[in-house]
Amino acid sequence: MNSEFRQDYLLNKYVIITPSRSRRPRDISEETVVRRNAPCPFCPAAVKPKKIIDKIDNGHWQTLSLPNNYPAVSLTNGKAYGAQEVIIDTPKHGVELGELNESEILAVLTMYQRRTAALSKIKGLDYVLIFKNNGARAGASIAHAHSQVFATNIIPPDVQEEITAAVNYHAKHRRNAYADIIAKEIKSPRKIYADKLTAAFCPYASPFHYEAWIFPRRLVDNITELTATELKSLAKILKKILEKLHRLNLSYNFFMHQVISNPNQYFYIKIQPRDSVWAGVELGSGLVINSVAPEAAAKFYR
Numbered sequence: 001m002n003s004e005f006r007q008d009y010l011l012n013k014y015v016i017i018t019p020s021r022s023r024r025p026r027d028i029s030e031e032t033v034v035r036r037n038a039p040c041p042f043c044p045a046a047v048k049p050k051k052i053i054d055k056i057d058n059g060h061w062q063t064l065s066l067p068n069n070y071p072a073v074s075l076t077n078g079k080a081y082g083a084q085e086v087i088i089d090t091p092k093h094g095v096e097l098g099e100l101n102e103s104e105i106l107a108v109l110t111m112y113q114r115r116t117a118a119l120s121k122i123k124g125l126d127y128v129l130i131f132k133n134n135g136a137r138a139g140a141s142i143a144h145a146h147s148q149v150f151a152t153n154i155i156p157p158d159v160q161e162e163i164t165a166a167v168n169y170h171a172k173h174r175r176n177a178y179a180d181i182i183a184k185e186i187k188s189p190r191k192i193y194a195d196k197l198t199a200a201f202c203p204y205a206s207p208f209h210y211e212a213w214i215f216p217r218r219l220v221d222n223i224t225e226l227t228a229t230e231l232k233s234l235a236k237i238l239k240k241i242l243e244k245l246h247r248l249n250l251s252y253n254f255f256m257h258q259v260i261s262n263p264n265q266y267f268y269i270k271i272q273p274r275d276s277v278w279a280g281v282e283l284g285s286g287l288v289i290n291s292v293a294p295e296a297a298a299k300f301y302r
């Protein structure tokens with residue numbers, strides 16, 4: 001395959017897919033675990049019960065939510081209004097989310113639902129982002145598996161831009177942009193997995209090596225609207241993808257693309273491994289070079 005320019009489904013963003021530059025998967029040995037000498041603040045012995053905001057337990061806690069001790073935004077700061085929490089995925093130290101079993105991952109996704117629901121009821125909060133930084137290159141500062149919640153009163157420009165693009169798409173084609181993207185990709189070589197409830201694929205113009213998106217087939221605004229069965233299906237495919245990613249030993253970020261209430265955008269999960277370093281071309285031009293074709297990445301995940 002020769003190099004080619006590809007445009008994002010909806011946005012005015014471009015990548016250059018350059019498979020001839022890629023190496024076979026893969027022989028990197030990146031340090032994804034952050035090592036520290038201090039005692040782990042997320043292990044059960046260190047968690048102070050009175051700090052717990054929410055927990056799911058099963059005799060002992062499976063996952064819980066705590067306040068972020070170093071927040072950038074807070075409900076008491078009118079100049080940077082918002083809320084931040086840390087979700088401890090599991091009491092087990094040294095285990096990644098993808099290594100947990102399906103019911104443990106389901107508990108984490110259920111906690112994402114509960115925190116999104118709780119925070120979206122707070123006056124002035126219009127946007128709830130749930131994300132994970134896994135590994136040093138993804139920005140993780142603590143090794144113990146955890147996720148983060150960031151809620152604020154502004155819809156970020158990137159999200160707004162996508163909403164506008166989806167509205168324009170609908171005006172032009174009289175069809176839902178996301179339904180069209182899913183329908184196309186589950187028949188393409190970029191498909192990772194699809195059943196009646198969930199679809200996963202590598203996006204056509206992936207800016208990141210091995211980027212993967214997971215959509216519930218029933219389009220919803222945010223994670224709170226998914227049924228228990230849909231969430232279970234999501235847990236299954238998320239595990240499948242994270243297990244494969246673990247073999248590459250890459251740091252990754254994933255996040256829930258969602259807003260609290262907007263009929264023109266939909267919930268999905270974006271998984272973005274942090275392999276390539278964006279250098280002169282990316283920083284100077286905004287064009288991103290990706291040497292792992294999404295078609296090859298999807299084959300790897302399948």
Ligand SMILES: [Zn+2]
Binds near residue numbers: 040042043044
């Ligand atoms: Zn720990």
